[in-house]
Amino acid sequence: MTVAVTGASGQLGRLTIEALLREGAQPVAVVRDASKVADLAERGVEVREASYDDAEALDRAFAGVDRVLLISGNEFGSRVAQHTNVIRAAERAGVNLLAYTSIPNAERNELILAQEHRGTEAALDEASVPVVRLRNSWYWENYLNGVTAAAESGVFYGAAGEGKVAGAARADYAEAAAKVLTTPGHEGQTYELGGDLATYAELAQAISEAAGKPVRYQDLPQADYAAALEQNGVPAGYAAVLADADAGIAQGILAVDSGDLRKLLGRETTPAVEVFRTALN
Numbered sequence: 001m002t003v004a005v006t007g008a009s010g011q012l013g014r015l016t017i018e019a020l021l022r023e024g025a026q027p028v029a030v031v032r033d034a035s036k037v038a039d040l041a042e043r044g045v046e047v048r049e050a051s052y053d054d055a056e057a058l059d060r061a062f063a064g065v066d067r068v069l070l071i072s073g074n075e076f077g078s079r080v081a082q083h084t085n086v087i088r089a090a091e092r093a094g095v096n097l098l099a100y101t102s103i104p105n106a107e108r109n110e111l112i113l114a115q116e117h118r119g120t121e122a123a124l125d126e127a128s129v130p131v132v133r134l135r136n137s138w139y140w141e142n143y144l145n146g147v148t149a150a151a152e153s154g155v156f157y158g159a160a161g162e163g164k165v166a167g168a169a170r171a172d173y174a175e176a177a178a179k180v181l182t183t184p185g186h187e188g189q190t191y192e193l194g195g196d197l198a199t200y201a202e203l204a205q206a207i208s209e210a211a212g213k214p215v216r217y218q219d220l221p222q223a224d225y226a227a228a229l230e231q232n233g234v235p236a237g238y239a240a241v242l243a244d245a246d247a248g249i250a251q252g253i254l255a256v257d258s259g260d261l262r263k264l265l266g267r268e269t270t271p272a273v274e275v276f277r278t279a280l281n
Contacts, residue, residue, distance in 0.1 A: 003181050004028040004062055004095075006052070006086060007071035009036040011141070012101070015171050016069060017045060019178035030061045052082030058089035067097040067181050072117065076237075080119035091128050097187060099180055100124060101173075102135045104166075104192050104256050111248045112241050130187035134177055137194030137256045138167045140275040143203065147276050149232075151211035155218050156204040159225035159246035166194025166256035169270035176264040194256030195269030200249075203272060210276035222247045 003020055007013045008029035017040060020027040029037050032051045041047045050057035052073050062068060068090045073079050083100070090098045103109055103117045124131045150156035176193060180186045198206070204217035220228065226243035230236055248254060261269055 001067065001182060002026045002028060002065045003067045003069065004030050004048075004065040005069045005071065006030045006050075006061075007073065008040070008047075009033070010071065010074075012170055012174055013071050014040075015174035016071075016177050019171075019175045020181065021045075023178050023182040025178070025182050028061070028065055030058075052085055053078075055085055055089060058086060059092055062089050062093035062095065065093060065095060068093075068095050068099070069177055069181055070098060070100045072101050072120070076116070079116040080123065083116075083120040084123045087123050087127050095129055097130050097132060097181065098124075098127065099132045099134055099177060099186075101177070102133050104135045104137050104194065104254055106133070106135060109248075109253055111253060112244045132180055132186045132188070133190040134173070134180065135190065135192050135256075136173045137192075137254050138165050139170045139173065140167045140270070140272045141170050141279075142167075143272075144276075144279045147207050147210070147279060150204065150207050150215050151213065151280055154213065154215055156200065156207055156215055157218050157220060157225065157228060158200045159220050159222045159243055159250070160200045161219055161250035162199055162201075163250035163252055164197040164199050164255045165249045166197050166254060167272060168193075168195030168261060169275050172261060172265060172269045176261055179264050191260040191264065192256050192258040193261040193264075194254070194258070195261055196271060197255055197257065198272060206271070206273040207276055209273050210280050 003025050005016050009031045017027045029047045034047045034049050048061040050061040070086045073082050103114045106117045106121050201217040204215045208215040222243045226239045229239035
């Protein structure tokens with residue numbers, strides 16, 4: 001089975017390529033710049049260049065492939081149009097499954113991050129090829145900058161109150177995607193994917209365990225947290241998105257409890273403390 005992975009030079013893309021290789025599939029790494037995955041090419045992975053904006057290049061990238069994983073892009077404001085280009089190219093290629101990495105409860109999720117996912121899922125609704133929605137919740141790796149700072153200062157900052165977030169290692173989501181792309185019966189499915197549920201106070205405890213020193217959680221109002229992120233070098237727009245995500249976590253938007261990720265993996269998901277310990281070491 002040949003599986004094209006878009007955005008294959010990114011962190012999730014690379015991990016998915018590795019997972020597909022373990023599953024015995026033939027991955028095709030679709031990237032804008034082939035030099036960024038030269039190491040994969042050296043290992044025998046086929047690399048094809050295409051951007052989400054280039055329909056002709058996408059046609060070439062998907063020629064002869066059986067399945068496609070559309071990893072959501074990072075050009076905010078352009079993603080619905082770009083993702084629709086990928087969907088159309090997958091249709092022209094006649095693939096037998098198109099998977100998309102979305103966000104939990106996309107149809108009613110009010111996070112800033114969710115808006116373009118909702119638009120993309122609307123395009124998927126009209127697709128002429130079988131689709132599957134992989135609605136990934138938070139990656140524990142999203143917190144690593146804060147983990148490093150918290151290990152040094154003893155304080156983990158956020159704006160999530162007592163809300164819970166369902167997190168897992170990025171590699172868990174990649175492995176689940178590979179399972180879906182290499183096994184039958186997933187056409188038309190929507191998977192709400194998340195691992196262990198944790199409050200930010202519990203994440204502070206995990207940081208403390210990983211760092212071997214006390215760490216406490218300090219909750220801030222959403223605006224104050226956004227301002228603090230800006231003061232620490234985070235661009236204003238992205239700081240607003242992160243603070244908005246924390247506010248959503250406070251409301252339970254990312255508290256995924258479906259068990260779908262564990263079912264796809266056939267095992268427990270990776271605890272936050274393991275990801276934090278690896279990063280700190």
